[in-house]
Amino acid sequence: MAGQRFRYGAWRDGPDPLAPPFDVRAAVDDVGERVLAGESLRDALRDLIHRGPRDGRGLDDLRARARRLRRDALRRGNLDGAVTRAQQLLDQAVAAERDELAGRDDDAARFHEAVLDSLPRSTSQAVQELSGYDWASDEARRTYQQILDGLRREVVEQRFAGMKQALSGRDPAAEARIGEMLSDLNDLLARHARGEDTGDAFQRFMDKHGDFFPDKPGSVDELIDSLARQAAAAERLMRSLSPQQREELQQLMDQALGDGPLRSQLAELTDNLRALRPGMNWTRGERMRGAPDLGYGDATEALGEIGELDDLLGQLGQEHPGATLDDVDVEAVERQLGRSAADDLRRLRELERELRRQGWVTRDAEGLTLSPKALRRLGRTALAKVFADLAGRRRGEHDLRDAGAAGDLIGSSRRWQFGDEQPLDVVRTIGNAVRRRAPAGVSTLPVRLEPDDFEVSETERRASAVVALCVDLSFSMFADGRWGPMKQTALALSHLVATRFPQDSLQIIGFGRYAMPLSQGELAAIEPDMVQGTNLQHALKLAARHLRRHPESEPVVLVVTDGEPTAHLDDDGEAFFSWPTTHETVQSTVREVDQLTRYGAVLNLFMLGEDEGLRRFVNAVAQRSGGRVFSPEIGELGRYVVDDYVRARRGRR
Known part of the structure; x- marks a missing residue:
């Protein structure tokens, strides 16, 4: 340890290192108390996990946090920012072009001004009409080019996080590599959909194109889940816009992707992902509000978070038949709610696992239920409550604390045998010990008992x-x-x-x-x-x-x-x-x-x-x-x- 230095600071996040482990017996007793108070057994067990054990955080707390984050995401901004940004860039390009044309005194300049004056009000249609326009201003040309290049980059980056470098410019080699990756990816997904063994093919694909996927999926299913979340977010963005906004954005995206293979390959990829993950929310739109206009990437990111939070809310609700805590995606919880929330979920899983391992609960088709072992403890608790009440109300009646004796005492006794439940005859037991030592001249005090000294009182057997x-x-x-x-x-x-x-x-x-x-x-x-x-x-x-x-x-x-x-x-x-x-x-x-x-x-x-x-x-x-x-x-x-x-x-x- 010599020469090593250590720094200490306040604990900020993650599992509390001083938090005691869950008391499994206390959790069972808590459920028992609620059942004896008249609550439903299913509700008591469900609340144990949803509310958490005593002084613990349960699924309800995690759901409340997820709902708050969802509300915050809905107020993040305006979804039609991609169209708005395109309109702003178009206005800047047209204004720069008009400034350039105003300084020229020729018929070509007047003709170009007439073209600009007759542009349609629709942003996408205006961008389409200007696709073959011969710009007089270099600044205007560069600004116009940003409309399609920027949107194209955002669309592809939204689907593949590792494409930022490849899309930094119009490099034919980079374009070809993207096209090759999409072709290989669609082929891999098609083989997986047919039920073929794609383990080796997935590894070859990642060896070749792994730099496009910085999250490093470990299997085909992980790759599909990641891509499907992004594709579903893009689909939900379109569903969240008004019909006019949707048409504008779709036309702009078509122009940005062009008529080459990239557009058809992305459409094929979306179809493959929808077929492989049909249960994912592809069609639900959202009404988002907020001051900033979100670009395409930011808008889909926000909708992706909302979609994942929706999935988490469903998983944390545990409402579907046969739901277990293993259904909850711990990684998604950590991504959206933080490490401490994921640790809370892991502790709840451990509690349920311990309850089952120690034999306190079992799981049937309807969920958790108490095991025979827990029911015996529950019955013992109920009986203790009754006996406590009896002990406090003595009226000279039969002492129920001894009600388990096999019968009434008849005055005789016999040697104790293993398994006897009759009451011990203390006087005769001590007498046996004294008489055993007295003939040998050994002091009888203190009295030392051996197994053969014990006697039990005989009882009259009661009728069952x-x-x-x-x-x-x-x-x-x-x-x-x-x-x-x-x-x-x-x-x-x-x-x-x-x-x-x-x-x-x-x-x-x-x-x-x-x-x-x-x-x-x-x-x-x-x-x-x-x-x-x-x-x-x-x-x-x-x-x-x-x-x-x-x-x-x-x-x-x-x-x-x-x-x-x-x-x-x-x-x-x-x-x-x-x-x-x-x-x-x-x-x-x-x-x-x-x-x-x-x-x-x-x-x-x-x-x-x-x-x-x-x-x-x-x-x-x-x-x-x-x-x-x-x-x-x-x-x-x-x-x-x-x-x-x-x-x-x-x-x-």
């Missing part, structure tokens, strides 16, 4: 339970703010059963106009439906089917609803809906209640809201089935349901 949790999915649950607590309750109960009562069989049944069994993933992802109907009859029918699959278990049926039944299944299996409810709907629902009662199940109903019709219905059902009615505050729903489940599963047999 078969549980059906029927949750109302009608739109009123969402509209009245009950959607999130309903999801939290169902997920909490699902996780409790899976982790602490694995011998139980739980089925969550959602019911709207129809009922359906729901997995944890389906429950987390389900969204409210605008279709009306509360088909409790169908839900109870599915519950009975679930109970009959487990005849040896204690049947438990829990119903969470905020409205009386308004739908039932007809004999043909189609749902019949009516509001207010009908006698047939109530009777069909009560018949399912009676079926469950005869089977031995007790229905406990959790009534949300103060609807009088619902109150009358649930009271009648509870009285008929021997069940109970709870009317919890919405924030206490989880506590009531979990508490009732633990009590009910203790069994009556």
Whole structure:
């Protein structure tokens, strides 16, 4: 290190070297909190990427920056500057010629003045008529020649950035080399369009003509993308002008390119590029405003930027089916939005990649969704919220934090074996350690435990339970703010059963106009439906089917609803809906209640809201089935349901 010098300065752009990496678990928990609050799972995962994780910048921020740049580009100037510049040069040439002719006193001078006086008002037509004019003024001739030479140079430079030197003058050798390059390029693109292997041909083309392409494309596709962007910008310029301006510019361009091979080769190139990149925006015009008149090159450059920003906005929107962050062109982001924006995008990609690598999310046809691993974490979070509420409301009831024990203590113990989940018998465990050391005359203090000293308390095995949790999915649950607590309750109960009562069989049944069994993933992802109907009859029918699959278990049926039944299944299996409810709907629902009662199940109903019709219905059902009615505050729903489940599963047999 001796002799080396280092200079330090303020950090300006690029990734923050001190920024912490994304906390993947925190991102998953953030999604979980929003789902438990009632938001859509798809929306929560989408917002994770669009808004960015906590204190991060997401796709929405990048889109906002792209929209600002697009607005700025639209105010960059006037697009018809090429025609305006041609008109200015023409006026200068004509004025210089008139000055020269005014100093001459001959018939030829008067004739030339008459020619100038009769020039058409159209710039392109005037330039065309003066193409064979014998200029008296050298200055006027040079100015006139700039009209076509300058436009010709701008047109070709706009398509090929490396042609500036070749077009600096009218060099026949340079013209021939340009023509050869265009011929080889069109041949290469035609072969690529036919599906031929063009890898070697592309390399030979770049070895021969690479100085025309300073961006150094690495493949045929990169070359096509670059050329197509430029060609599309030129096409969009023509579409952005008024019909009169478009005609003027087209005629000027035709005159500038002449009748030689250059004009036809450029037209062929445009056709090839349109065929190879049909999805590129070739026809959309733009209304640009601003003080300066933009020349042909500046105008097409501005429209090219706008076109690329339009593509970026579409990519960053991620609206099309199957969209991923890999669809976003990072190089285009860096070109248009800067290095820091590209780094933000790379970090978002890394976050999504880590979420998938660590098994928190999976991707299906509709986009990202939570994996079973993440759903277990979500259920654990929901259960923790319920238990936290229970811990703060001790009423001398059963301690649910120990609800996962295999049964009630019976007073005896046995040696611990690997895999035992019974509670540890501390007194007998310490006694074993003391008795083991005492006969050898060794001091028993401090007590040193070995694996053989441990004993566990024996418990009376409880009967397994078969549980059906029927949750109302009608739109009123969402509209009245009950959607999130309903999801939290169902997920909490699902996780409790899976982790602490694995011998139980739980089925969550959602019911709207129809009922359906729901997995944890389906429950987390389900969204409210605008279709009306509360088909409790169908839900109870599915519950009975679930109970009959487990005849040896204690049947438990829990119903969470905020409205009386308004739908039932007809004999043909189609749902019949009516509001207010009908006698047939109530009777069909009560018949399912009676079926469950005869089977031995007790229905406990959790009534949300103060609807009088619902109150009358649930009271009648509870009285008929021997069940109970709870009317919890919405924030206490989880506590009531979990508490009732633990009590009910203790069994009556």
